[in-house]
Amino acid sequence: MSDDPRQHRYLAALAERYTQRTRGSQLTREAAWPALADGRMSQGYFSTAPEPARERWRATKQLRHSIVATRSQGPLVWDIDGNEYIDFCLGFGVHLFGHRPAFIEDALRAQLERGLPIGFENPLTNRVAANIARLTGSERVGFCNTGAEAVMGALRLARAATGRDRIAVFAGAYHGGHDSVLPLGQTRGVSANQRADTLVLEYGDARSLAQIDAHADQLAAVLVEPVQASNPGLQPAEFLHELRELTSAHDIALIFDDVLLGFRIHAGGSQAHFDIRADIATFGKIVGGGLPIGVVAGSARYLDALDGGRWSAHDSSQPGGDKIWLAGTFSKNPMTMAAAHAVTEQLLAAGPELQLGLNDATARLCDRTNTWLRNHSLPVELVRCGSLFRLCAPPQLWPVMAELRMRGVFAFDGMVFFVSTAHSETQLQQFEAALQSSLLALRDGGFTT
Template sequence: MSDATRIRQRQYLETLIQRYTQRTSGSKQVAQTYRSVLADPRTTEGFNPLTKELCYLIVGKRSSGSKVWDIDGNEYIDVIMGFGANLLGHNPAFIKDALTEQLEYGIHLGPQAEQVGEVAALISELTGMQRVTFSNTGTEAVFTAIRLARAATGREKIAVFSGSYHGHSDGTLVRNQIVDGHSRTVPPAIGVASNVVENVIVLDYGNPQSLEVIQAHRNEIAAVLVEPIQSSRPNLQPKEFLLQLRALTQELGIALIFDEMVTGFRLHLGGAQAWFGVEADIATYGKIVGGGLPIGVIAGKAHYLDQIDGGLWQYGDDSSPRVQKTFFAGTHCKHPLAIAAARAMLTHLKQAGPSLQQELNQRTAQFVEQLNTCFATHEVPIRMAQAGSFFGLASAGNSTATTHEAAAIGMSLLRYHLFDRGVLLKGEGGGFLSTAHTDADLDRIITAARDSIEELQEGDFLPRPSKQLVQQAS
């Protein structure tokens, strides 16, 4: 790299930092003021000494529909959308009304929430699952599902797939690592108990050889835990593999658990089970169900869910709980506000029918196609993939451009450029569309992406496209 190029890059970076930090000075001040007391893992995502001055979260002031406004008054088109929770956009009026009504009645945690049975029935109707229970978070829902599988089968091990995310409990925080030429299962971070890996097998998602491993450990595995479409790899949608996995686990008496925190009620009204035509034994939901409030759902066949309460019995006869219970508890499970929001949300989805997801999925596919055309036109070596109404990186090519230090920084800077142009997206790129996003919103995102790329190319942080391609595009 020439000295002239280095000078241009430094000047460009200084200009961007000054412009961005002035625009979002309130957010930066909040980060600096409370860093000593607030331990927040998201504040150091993508930390780089060169871009240190840009490394802080945008602080939101209010939100409505497809938009968020920060404490400096800047407006953003939001495609983070509560990390997938806000299928209908921010602050839908009917959710707000349901919460306001419940607040008038109070927040009583000892007695049963009045609407909890109705919400369970709605989830059962929409997903096809026999029984339902509630937790506070997705992490809780997943480790409860695993506990139910272990209790039902009497086995200890679970199988998960590399690239999946199942929350932050020790029991699912594992990864494969090559040591001395051999694959080993290890914790992914310090502080995670090392002995948890003894009961977890990490497999390659979509690889038929994974089925052979499950077969070999058939007498040890209680459950196979699957993120049907991995949030980190939306381009991987192995329907045939899932059908084979379902047949195998059914044959071997292994519980098949679908983690549908992202896919549930977003891909399809019936979630990934309906999308792929695969019936899981247990499924976990959250995010969308709560309409923006925290909630976790564990739903499944009575054979597994009966271990929550002992199974069915009736008044007026000699029936009683016949199934041995496992332990499950939580003060804020079935919180009245979360249940009120869930009832309103699920009722809305039921009334809207499958067309809501179908239409949003189609709009997302068209949007991602436009994004990829923009990247290709400017010879930016990344491509996005879409699954339903969420999208993320499918590839970040292997050309010298991506291995070049300046280009790597440039790809990181692209996110800040989009923030600067009023677009909020996830840290690793990609995001979620909602029914609140308009065509004008999507056009604005495409324009922001194009202008950001061109500015980064002018600053020598991304390679400039060939003249021929630019002429063809124009």
């Protein structure tokens, strides 16, 4: 943090106003300390980070308590203090249709009236699988509880099919919190063997293709987040097509992690957007309609290992080959299947125009805002992919997130924003005004020239 006294005065004043506005959230989080162990309480702090980054965190820690929400509707969320926010976090991208859309609520109420017979098969499961297969062009579909579980299952399927152990991933991607794919620098508690089995490469770099080629006889899979939330401007279509050719040539499973952008960037996900057929794709977030879900979808060559492939009770057939394990008590639970059925039916009914409309609205928002930013010579840019955009700014401008909340705009601290079908054009313009006044306040506070 700078020694500029304007910055110190600005942060002190902002912290006082922010604490007053969100006192209930702060007290709720502080009351949780004795019993609740939660990484969100220290979000953004890493002891291994360079000292300037840790100093920025310490200087702004009064602005970093999580907001405690009490209710939501459409594009709006209300916190425990009664503050109203236009929500651009949307459950980290979950709520494509906004909060509490009627078609999902109706499906959940209907399922509650029928009960929660966990442990039995659900008549909706087949329909959800068929809908996902239709949307994504997948041959077979399996379910689990989270996107992280789906990625874990996809890697297990790849290893089972190829007989190899190592995987390649790309720096900057996020694939959930399991040991094989934790981000670099966050691998404390992960065994050395797990780290050794993971080859970390630079995304979009031709040298990474050469590395994959060199290690091909060891690699079970290449796991890729086609568009990374940390860098949505990087959309290397040519690289992905070359990666598809290379993995096919070496019989390496190509896995698309589409948990974040699946059904948002395109009705068929990143495979349809880039016109590439992966061997396996993983989904989550949107398709669960707000309930926890993970989806593994793709080629029968890989997915058949979940159940042994097709067989019948009426002839001499039996499951083929050795199966792998991907199951859990709450996999395919009735509430999740009810919500997922409602969501997939809505996606099929709406067609690709749904995503095209959202993408266009987001593009207009980003274009208008970037024009204003350039005209005011601010070192900030909105970079987007589909209806996701990222606020790219120097690290010292992080307090802009607190300024936005002071103006009734909510997004997660990672500066990634999502647009939903529930957002009106007026609310998008309110975001623009809030961002503009927030950045001008930071300029007055000495954080940029």
